[in-house]
Amino acid sequence: MVEFSISNARYTYVHDQKYPSENADMHHIILRRSGSKYIFVYASALLVLACAIYLYFLEEKSISLVYYSLLFDIFLVKLLLRKPVNKESVVIMPAFGVQLETHYMSGKVVRCFVPIDKILKPVLLECVTPVTCYWTLSLIVREESEMVLVFKNLRPPIKMLVHVWKALCAATDNKEETCTHAK
Numbered sequence: 001m002v003e004f005s006i007s008n009a010r011y012t013y014v015h016d017q018k019y020p021s022e023n024a025d026m027h028h029i030i031l032r033r034s035g036s037k038y039i040f041v042y043a044s045a046l047l048v049l050a051c052a053i054y055l056y057f058l059e060e061k062s063i064s065l066v067y068y069s070l071l072f073d074i075f076l077v078k079l080l081l082r083k084p085v086n087k088e089s090v091v092i093m094p095a096f097g098v099q100l101e102t103h104y105m106s107g108k109v110v111r112c113f114v115p116i117d118k119i120l121k122p123v124l125l126e127c128v129t130p131v132t133c134y135w136t137l138s139l140i141v142r143e144e145s146e147m148v149l150v151f152k153n154l155r156p157p158i159k160m161l162v163h164v165w166k167a168l169c170a171a172t173d174n175k176e177e178t179c180t181h182a183k
Helices: 035-057 064-080 160-173
Strands: 002-007 011-016 025-031 085-093 096-103 107-114 119-128 133-141
Touching: 002 035, 002 160, 011 160, 035 064, 085 160, 119 160, 133 160
Parallel strands: none
Antiparallel strands: 002 011, 011 025, 025 085, 085 096, 096 107, 119 133
16 A cells, blocks of 8 residues: 655655554655666667777777777676666664665665664755765664664655655654754
8 A cells, every 4th residue: 555655757755554554664765767878878888899890890900809898898887887776665663673675676685674772863964075965864873883874875855855754753752853053
């Protein structure tokens, strides 16, 4: 049973509650794949390989040029398609804890469980890099030196993160607080 959904050009957020009697709250961020990226990558790799074969047959260059271009193509495809993540999910079980899941295109699923009594507070952080600025959702966990990122691979927009943050605040009994700036 899907309760709520938001979509944009890159991501789809789905608030899913399959088991309402068991009080498990699921939040999914699904990456909307663009076919044009794959077409561009494979067309570029095919073009490099075609140029190498042309040079081998018509210009009578060495076969090693074809092998090097094939290795370059493999490197290019791996580099441009290095994030094979389909979706990331947060399963909130207020009585037990929070399970973070990463679903890969290969079918592999990586799960991380954080007990509810170890979570001090969920926080929304603004991350600034020299190139971009984005929001991330993290958990401050007791006896851990670093915060636990909720969405490690995907960078969903703030309007999707707020729904997950509110659910995490409700599950950990933290009151939603507004930012107060020191004067």
